[in-house]
Amino acid sequence: MLDCRLLEFGFDDHKKSIEIRREVLRKPLGLDFSANDLNAEKDQFHIAAFYKNQLIGILLLKTMKDTSSTTLKMRQVAIDPKFQSKGYGSVLVKFSEQWAIENGFNLIELNARNTAIQFYKNLGYKVIGHEFLEVNIPHIKMFKDLL
Numbered sequence: 001m002l003d004c005r006l007l008e009f010g011f012d013d014h015k016k017s018i019e020i021r022r023e024v025l026r027k028p029l030g031l032d033f034s035a036n037d038l039n040a041e042k043d044q045f046h047i048a049a050f051y052k053n054q055l056i057g058i059l060l061l062k063t064m065k066d067t068s069s070t071t072l073k074m075r076q077v078a079i080d081p082k083f084q085s086k087g088y089g090s091v092l093v094k095f096s097e098q099w100a101i102e103n104g105f106n107l108i109e110l111n112a113r114n115t116a117i118q119f120y121k122n123l124g125y126k127v128i129g130h131e132f133l134e135v136n137i138p139h140i141k142m143f144k145d146l147l
């Protein structure tokens with residue numbers, strides 16, 4: 001049974017979500033977050049997945065006011081390794097899409113690592129453009145129309 005909800009910036013659950021992101025997304029690349037990186041996320045929406053009250057997954061939604069006020073960028077999608085490949089990442093993304101619709105957004109874009117392209121395709125995201133490097137690894141831009 002998975003429960004998804006919005007986190008409050010700076011509280012314990014937010015700190016736990018940073019630990020998961022650090023383990024899953026940064027340490028394998030020999031990288032870490034700077035204080036500036038984390039502060040810049042203050043205005044972003046942090047949506048977490050809880051399994052039996054334990055935070056096991058996280059993603060961030062960032063408004064794209066420079067391009068469109070109804071577009072969100074999904075970023076930092078990470079599931080605790082012990083809980084991966086059980087369908088929880090898909091539940092978290094679908095919950096976030098529903099939250100986005102209810103809050104007036106109609107498009108989500110993201111930069112997918114090559115290893116996650118199939119995961120997003122399964123959820124209805126489409127590839128756009130060419131491969132590029134981000135945090136030194138290949139990514140590709142994907143998007144989904146929510147309406």
Ligand SMILES: CC(C)(COP(=O)(O)OP(=O)(O)OC[C@H]1O[C@@H](n2cnc3c(N)ncnc32)[C@H](O)[C@@H]1OP(=O)(O)O)[C@@H](O)C(=O)NCCC(=O)NCCS
Binds near residue numbers: 024090091113115
């Ligand atoms: C990618 C990630 C968020 C997916 O979450 P998850 O809970 O493991 O995924 P799910 O169990 O919901 O997977 C759903 C589908 O995507 C597929 N899938 C998941 N991760 C995959 C991967 N790395 N490569 C290929 N397919 C993958 C699964 O096979 C599954 O398909 P199926 O139901 O037909 O078997 C998670 O594995 C993760 O945190 N990975 C490391 C960090 C990462 O790559 N984040 C994305 C950055 S863009």
